[in-house]
Every structure is written in structure tokens, then in C-alpha cells.
Amino acid sequence: MPATPEIFRFSSSDDISRALDHFVAETARAAIARSGRFTVSLSGGSLPKTLAKNLKDNKSIEWSKWHIFFADERCVALDHDESNYLLAKQQLLDHVPIPATHVYTINQALVQDHKAAAKDYAAQIKTAFGGSDAMPSIDLNLLGIGPDGHCCSLFPGHRLLDVADVWVASLDDSPKPPPSRITLTYPIINNADINLFVVTGDGKADAIHKIVDQKEALPSGRVQAKGRLIWFLDDGAAGKLNASTLKYNL
Template sequence: MVHSAPAAPVLCTFPNSQQLQTALAQFIVRAQKESIEKKGRFTVAISGGSLPKQLAALIDNPAVKWDRWQVFYADERVVPLDHEDSNHALNMRELFSKVPIPHQNIHTIDPSLADDLEELADAYEKELIREFAMKDSARFPIFDLILLGIGPDGHTCSLFPGHALLSEEDRWVAYIEDSPKPPPKRVTLTFPVLNHAARIAFVVSGESKADTLHTVLDEPEKGLPASRVRPAHPGHIYWFTDEAAASKVQYPRTPFKL
């Protein structure tokens, strides 16, 4: 069997957040168009942190076909869905409450299972199975797009440096109960899911991320979790950053174009 080499990251930098958000929205709309034309739906996984704010240019964009989106969370904190630590609550506040996306198209964890993290993770995995396995018959789900951020320690989703979950090879969704960053209980997509995506887009801004971004892109051999996100061909990985975040990066930049 011939295995394709992972796609090399594409780094696109922008002078400010407004230009970054505009380009990111154009990129997402293009991915949406291709996916809907191919199979009638657009499957997306979204993380939390500062990412939802960077999606502001989608809110009044008439090209976004919200009724065709199927949204999952790349990771989620095991808290009530309206809790201030919930990625769902954050995405609702910043994006989904402002657009006409059908409620049933946003797939959340079941907080009533919070006392049994394995059952909770299994239940969320079954949500993915209903969306993907029944339609695509894939060993792992192939998201049209996964939108991610990075933490100061290089973590992405809830995949933290040195944690046992970095070596998970089978599960689609895994749980963590000892997160080094509060809250401690979380569920997360695993590397096999991330690395089967058709497209990954990391969105990073601010000077505080400059050292981390340098390590992730210029020193991938250090193995930070974000460096390990390398979808196989035909998957592609893109980094949308502002100049402040990319100020220490030596990795070659690519002019943004559709």
C-alpha cells in the first residue's frame, strides 16, 4: 500500500485582524461551495478560545449557506452548555446566535453524562458516526473543514504536550479528566480525525503567540501537538495569522489567494 506524504502547511499572514477575518471568511465560503456541490452538505469542526471571534466576517455574508452546515466541536469542556467555559456557549455568543443556522445542525455533547466521561465521549462519537459513517463509510470521519487555534504550550483541541492522548490511534472522540488547563474534564477529537480532514485551518493572532508559532512551524521536530496536525493528501493545512503572531516565524509565507 502506498501512503501519501502529509501536506506541507501553507502560511498566510495579514497586517491586521480585519484582513485576516476577511480572507478566512473567503476561504471558508470557498470550501463550503466545493463541499455542497460535491455532496450537498458542509461538515465543520470548530474549536474555542479566540477562534469564534475571528469568524465575524461570516455573520452578514450572503454566500454562507447555513442550512447546509453540520457543525461539531473539535473539543469541548465538560460543563453545562450555557456555562462560561463551554466552547458551545462561546460559539453561540460570538457566531451562531447571529446567523440562521438550524439548531439541529449544531452537534453538542450531552452534559447529563458528565459523571461518566467514557459514556459522554462515546455518545459524542456516535453523533459523528450518524453524520459520517452512514454516508461516507470511512474508517475515520473526513471533515470538509476543521478550524483550530493553538495555546501558548502548543496544544490544540484538548491535546496537550506529553499527554497519553497524543498516541490515540483508534477512537474518534476521547476524554481527558486531567487537563493541565482548567476545566480539567474535556472531550476532544483525536489526531486520526484531525489528520483525515480535507482541510485544516489554524487561526492565530497576537504577539503572545509568536514564540509558540515559531516552534510549531520552524521546529516541528519538537513535536508540539499543533505540529502533529498534518492531514494526508488530499488534505491541506493552512495557517491564517496576523503579522504579530508570525513575527518570529522563518517558515515561508504564501500570498493568500483563492
């Protein structure tokens, strides 16, 4: 059965950062105890900053056992302003001792060929999970949402919403620049142990209301999980939710 969404509302982005620190640290600890490592995928936007604000100073974390993937990436150089990797590097990776070999980035030799870049990234994931053709289960996907309800680079009405035969897909017609990108697809996203959306700002309130209250099948509303599906929202993002939806206020 699909995971029941858990909706947590916070009074500020600072409160979300503190809660995210605790949640991610505990999730990593449990994953490392279970399997010897922690696999996590990151989105772009404001998420790396929100994640890293407190987490980078957490001395209890076994950073050497983390493996970092990207839920989507723009087909640009790793030092380009549009790079999701660059955001993560500046906010988190430069401040913690995660081995470089545990950070899986888009292949720089392939950024001019989005289809080849997607295939290469899927191959990187396969190798990281032992080379099996079985669907990988990432411990934690940290996801954002756009005002239109998109997540990763899965946009409303786009053909990639129906892709089910690959783990990583590509597009060259993103409605948001830059147009050329690679993205995880629903089969691998929804096979994660935990999918956690982190959403701040009233610009996302309409999309959150449509997904959570009205059950509209916007791209973010199609995300499930093997274990838990969680939303961390600040007051702005949660501002249009029905009161009965908010079971958790932190």
C-alpha cells in the same frame, strides 16, 4: 504524503477575519456542490469571534446545509462560561439559520462522566456521517493553538497524543481548567480535507516558530490533512518566523 503547510501572514486580526470569511464561504460552497452539505469543526478561544465577525453577514452562504461539530469541548453545561458551544452560539449560531439538529454538542446528561461523553460524541459523529465505521472526513477543521503548542485538548506530553483507536477521547487532568474535557483525536483530525489554524497575538509566536521553523513535535505540529494544511497568522503570531518561511503575505 503529508500536506505541505501553507503559511499566510496578515497585518491584523481584522484582515484575518475578512480572509477567513472568503475562505470558509468558498470551502462551504465547494463542499455543498460536491456532497450536498458542509461539515466543519470549531475550536474555542478567540476563533469563534474571528470567524463570525464578517461571516455572519455573508448572504451568499447556504447555512441550512452546514453541520457544526466541536474539535473539543469542556464537560460543562452548554450555558456555562467555559463552554465552547456557548462561544460559538453567542458569536455565530445566534445570528445565522443553521438548523439546531445540525449542531452537534456534548450530551448534557453526561457531563459528569467524561468517558461516556466522549463515546456519545463519537456516536454522534458516526451517525452524522451515515453510520459507517469508516473514518469520517470532516470538510474543514478550524483550529487554534495555545502558547504551549496545544490544539483541541491535546496537550504536550499528555497520553492522548498517542490515542489512535477512537475518534473522540476524554481527559480529566487538563493542565488548563476546567480539567474534564472531550477532544477529537489525531486520526480524525488528520483525516479532514482541510485543517486551518487561525492564530493571533505574539503570545503564540514562540510556539509557531518551534512548530513551523524548528519542526518540533508539539501537539499542533502533529496535525496534517488529506488535502490542505493552512496557517492564518497575524503579525504578532508570525513575529518569530524565519523570513523564508513566509511565502504568503496578505
